[in-house]
Amino acid sequence: MALLTVRNLTKRFAGLTANSDINLDIPEGCLFAVIGPNGAGKTTFFNMVSGFLAPTAGTIEFAGEDITHLRQDRIAAKGLVRTFQLLQLFKNMTVAENVEVGFHLATTGGVAAALSRLAWFRRQEADVHARARELLAFVGLAGQAEQDAELLPYGQQRLLEVARALAAKPRLLLLDEPAAGLNAHETDALAAVIQELNRKGTTVLLIEHDMALVTRIAHRIAVLDFGCKITEGAPDEIKRHPDVIAAYLGTEEAAYA
Amino acid sequence: MTSNRTMTSRASIFTRLGDYGYFAIGGAIFIALLFAFVFIQGGYLLTVMQLAMIYGLFCVGLNFFMGYTGQASFGQNAFAAIGGYGTAILCVEYGFEPVVALVASMAIAGVISVIVGYPTLRLRGHYLAMATFALGLITYDLSVQWTSLTQGYMGYSGIPPLGIGPFTVEDERWKLVCLMVILLFGLWVSGRLRNSRFGRALRAISTSEQGAAALGIRISQYKLAAFVIAALYASAAGSLFAHVVGFISPEVFGLQMVVVTFTMLYVGGIGTVLGPAIGAVIASLLPQILRSSGRFQDIAYASILLLLLIYVPKGLSALSGIGRSRPVRSSTSDADQARPLVSDGRVGSDCDMPAPQARTGS
Numbered sequence: 001m002a003l004l005t006v007r008n009l010t011k012r013f014a015g016l017t018a019n020s021d022i023n024l025d026i027p028e029g030c031l032f033a034v035i036g037p038n039g040a041g042k043t044t045f046f047n048m049v050s051g052f053l054a055p056t057a058g059t060i061e062f063a064g065e066d067i068t069h070l071r072q073d074r075i076a077a078k079g080l081v082r083t084f085q086l087l088q089l090f091k092n093m094t095v096a097e098n099v100e101v102g103f104h105l106a107t108t109g110g111v112a113a114a115l116s117r118l119a120w121f122r123r124q125e126a127d128v129h130a131r132a133r134e135l136l137a138f139v140g141l142a143g144q145a146e147q148d149a150e151l152l153p154y155g156q157q158r159l160l161e162v163a164r165a166l167a168a169k170p171r172l173l174l175l176d177e178p179a180a181g182l183n184a185h186e187t188d189a190l191a192a193v194i195q196e197l198n199r200k201g202t203t204v205l206l207i208e209h210d211m212a213l214v215t216r217i218a219h220r221i222a223v224l225d226f227g228c229k230i231t232e233g234a235p236d237e238i239k240r241h242p243d244v245i246a247a248y249l250g251t252e253e254a255a256y257a
Numbered sequence: 258m259t260s261n262r263t264m265t266s267r268a269s270i271f272t273r274l275g276d277y278g279y280f281a282i283g284g285a286i287f288i289a290l291l292f293a294f295v296f297i298q299g300g301y302l303l304t305v306m307q308l309a310m311i312y313g314l315f316c317v318g319l320n321f322f323m324g325y326t327g328q329a330s331f332g333q334n335a336f337a338a339i340g341g342y343g344t345a346i347l348c349v350e351y352g353f354e355p356v357v358a359l360v361a362s363m364a365i366a367g368v369i370s371v372i373v374g375y376p377t378l379r380l381r382g383h384y385l386a387m388a389t390f391a392l393g394l395i396t397y398d399l400s401v402q403w404t405s406l407t408q409g410y411m412g413y414s415g416i417p418p419l420g421i422g423p424f425t426v427e428d429e430r431w432k433l434v435c436l437m438v439i440l441l442f443g444l445w446v447s448g449r450l451r452n453s454r455f456g457r458a459l460r461a462i463s464t465s466e467q468g469a470a471a472l473g474i475r476i477s478q479y480k481l482a483a484f485v486i487a488a489l490y491a492s493a494a495g496s497l498f499a500h501v502v503g504f505i506s507p508e509v510f511g512l513q514m515v516v517v518t519f520t521m522l523y524v525g526g527i528g529t530v531l532g533p534a535i536g537a538v539i540a541s542l543l544p545q546i547l548r549s550s551g552r553f554q555d556i557a558y559a560s561i562l563l564l565l566l567i568y569v570p571k572g573l574s575a576l577s578g579i580g581r582s583r584p585v586r587s588s589t590s591d592a593d594q595a596r597p598l599v600s601d602g603r604v605g606s607d608c609d610m611p612a613p614q615a616r617t618g619s
Binding site for chain 1: 449450454455457458460463464465467468469472473474475528
């Protein structure tokens with residue numbers, strides 16, 4: 001059974017159909033990519049799956065449960081965690097603290113626990129502290145742990161978002177254009193991190209613009225264009241698919257039309 | 258780039274000094290001397306400092322909502338009014354023990370803050386500011402018009418001093434000591450909550466609600482919690498005011514209070530642990546120090562506030578690392594990688610303060 005099942009997902013913004021009847025199955029353990037040219041509706045699709053946007057029609061099932069109308073934090077609690085194309089780092093906190101916030105779902109305790117600081121809470125805080133640093137080491141930011149997050153170079157901020165999302169222990173990690181604005185070297189580093197975390201068992205749904213990156217690391221690719229899924233398949237099939245080439249490069253007929 | 262490098266290496270010397278808290282130690286000595294002076298001097302200064310402690314407590318609470326969580330409230334004075342009137346009515350009309358009255362008032366303020374906060378906190382930004390502002394105005398009007406409960410403009414007088422059972426605190430110096438202890442307790446709570454799972458969630462909300470929600474933080478719940486905590490602090494401050502001064506009227510908890518406490522928050526350093534208390538002391542003392550300048554008093558006061566906001570925009574507590582949870586130790590390799598990129602945007606500030614980017618405690 002697929003981990004994420006999307007059926008007939010549709011979003012209309014006052015006449016503009018941003019997503020139309022999208023069907024998608026993402027098997028557990030897969031590194032799945034959704035690609036498409038600018039304005040194809042990738043981010044809209046992402047926002048609906050992660051609960052940041054209510055769909056006009058259709059259903060989203062995660063691990064056999066209907067999550068179509070759940071609030072974002074409830075969806076995250078089920079194990080579906082996302083990152084943002086426009087980074088949403090906590091700029092007033094250090095790099096390590098950003099990741100520590102990521103452990104929110106994996107930990108418990110509110111005001112009373114923070115005040116009393118019983119043994120279990122102290123242990124938990126120490127654990128969060130240590131594991132945040134492990135995750136930073138995993139994405140290669142160990143040396144920057146105590147810096148303010150907003151001081152990181154852009155490429156490292158992207159890595160920090162991934163580390164923070166991983167702290168929430170996602171079953172499915174949604175990455176929204178993680179390579180946007182990265183140079184070739186940074187993109188490689190990011191690709192390595194994504195492949196590694198996928199190998200460790202996290203299912204990944206990746207939205208990406210960068211065809212080269214996606215065809216290199218994804219197991220399976222779906223292509224959106226004008227809000228519709230035009231095809232889906234293995235990277236090699238996608239690269240050769242005439243509709244995909246048409247969507248990205250245009251066709252002769254389209255040029256005449 | 259090269260000039261940045263030299264600046265970074267120079268700054269790192271200051272950073273290391275800051276790590277050992279030279280500013281913090283200096284500040285602590287200054288505060289100790291200040292209190293010693295006030296205790297020896299006595300008189301009017303004692304009252305000023307008592308009020309500073311009470312305002313400080315209020316600001317520490319407001320800081321939960323406005324500093325840590327980054328929301329705007331122009332109406333927290335409403336809860337101070339609830340505390341003040343709760344204490345006055347319960348003590349004067351019903352002969353409650355001061356401590357019981359204080360706790361009962363806090364409970365009332367807490368319940369009301371939940372009822373009011375639940376719908377109000379759905380608003381954001383300017384709308385939230387307007388709604389909370391209305392809350393303060395409504396409470397003011399109630400305290401004026403509901404004369405059967407509040408005695409209107411006349412206010413309540415003859416409120417007994419603080420005390421537990423047979424022990425009452427009547428001596429002005431002891432009052433100040435009590436208030437200091439209470440404020441320190443308030444600060445301790447604030448610091449402990451700030452650096453915990455709870456506090457991290459609040460601070461996450463302040464910069465990115467979307468990011469926080471994506472990590473499973475229930476935004477509305479945490480905002481409400483911060484609002485209620487701020488209300489509890491405000492109510493306690495209102496009660497203490499009633500006990501210490503012995504008289505309250507609607508004016509005490511009016512618009513003036515909003516303006517004064519905002520000043521304190523920003524002067525001291527919003528979002529830091531100690532900032533609100535430092536701001537409360539500074540903003541209370543400044544007018545007293547400036548009184549000798551006669552009719553230029555207000556101009557001098559305003560000028561100093563302006564200068565502070567321009568040159569210490571993150572508040573006085575940002576001058577040292579004292580508001581910060583953990584010391585920042587940036588190795589030189591870090592600095593080389595990350596600083597140059599940042600300095601592009603903040604060229605000027607590098608020279609003003611020792612390593613300011615790394616030390617702000619918000």
